[in-house]
Amino acid sequence: xxxxxxxxxxxIPHGTILPFILVTALFMYWGIPANLNDVLIKTxxxxx
Numbered sequence: 001x002x003x004x005x006x007x008x009x010x011x012i013p014h015g016t017i018l019p020f021i022l023v024t025a026l027f028m029y030w031g032i033p034a035n036l037n038d039v040l041i042k043t044x045x046x047x048x
Contacts, residue, residue, distance in 0.1 A: 012020050
């Protein structure tokens, strides 16, 4: 058989797993507070 066909194709290429996890985690940590921003502004205006 052809060696290229027998190799398992990976979604994330070898050697890029750590940067992929880092970027994904940082995007999540940015997205959660950005999503709560509207709720927090409304709550602060109600308190003040």
